[in-house]
Amino acid sequence: MNHDLYFSAHSIAEQGSYKLMELPPELCMLVEASLSSEGDRPSPSSFYIKGQPGEDAVLCTQDKTYTIRTVSLSNSILVVTSPPDPDVFPGDDNSLPNLVIHDQLSEILELTQAIPKLHKLNTLLKGKEYGEDEEDNENDMNVEQAYDDPKNFTYADARAMIQASETELNRGLRERRILRINENLRPISSAYLTKIIQFILNTLAALSLNHESIPIEQVCTTLADEHDVPRIVSVQVMGWFGEISELEGKWKMDVVAVVREAGLGILKDAKDKSLNKDDLISSWKDSIGDKFASSVSLDLLVGNYIIAPASPYSNRQLIKYFPISHLPVDPAQRFSDLFLTRSKWKNEDIVPFLSDIAVNSKERDKMLLKYARATTDVDGVWFTSRAQYNG
Structure with a gap:
């Protein structure tokens, strides 16, 4: 098959303006799905290129992050199109359509799935911790007004600066226990979170509430009236540790998640001290009460501690806080x-x-x-x- 090739009149200006990206199979399927349509409505999909100056760029889909790597080609690839005006590049009547060369590529962009770079949140939110000693935040209105400051770090800032997909970012905020108040981000202090968990467990016991169907407003009101925990905080904490049904106004508590957080609170409180394994388990069970004591297991704290014998001649085991996040x-x-x-x-x-x-x-x-x-x-x-x- 023969074609007549011509350089574009703007080939010098267009040089280097094209990039060829090789998509992994899962992204190809995503693109194909977006191009297919049910009736007249195509399935939408979005890709984002993210990266601050000095960072390697990444490509983000709705739920995954990919590194972008340049790979050299052994053979060059030409970027060609049909001529915009056949009269400009006339061909023989029997010849195939002429092609116009716009650019020449000697490399492609290769995508590889990567871990989202959520660790930047630790630096960007340093010094913005939300704790029990917050001033003038006795109610939800004051809490929201306290965050109306241009120096605050917002959710929009995080979307723009953090190299992670939307799903990964939201999961990262949840796992790092970062509050969203009036779209501003504040990590809750470990000590205050442990107290709120304890308040919730005490409330469930005092009101004889079923942990699988907890009235949200009743718990929020109790926490606000008795412990000065703003509703905007307590609702998010409940969301971190279970499923919220806004339609029913109910919260289904994730027992394992709550028990794990209570154990982490004990470990963090000890900080640089080593804890006797049996003492840790005993304190842990006491903190959550008899109803959930059977869920206590050291396996829940994996990735947050190291364990070693108290001495070469002892069977007693000591546990030290050693979090993966540090x-x-x-x-x-x-x-x-x-x-x-x-x-x-x-x-x-x-x-x-x-x-x-x-x-x-x-x-x-x-x-x-x-x-x-x-x-x-x-x-x-x-x-x-x-x-x-x-x-």
């Missing part, structure tokens, strides 16, 4: 910190501390292969560092 996000630095903390890790102990820097188990295993050395004995698989770190 570790570096760079893989090399993450492994450096882990091996400085402990020179030898069991497979099941180290894996939880890699969950937020690997998209899946395959990528996690690649990291372990790159930064750690595996050995096996009667106790299982152990990992030691491939590099030498000075503690």
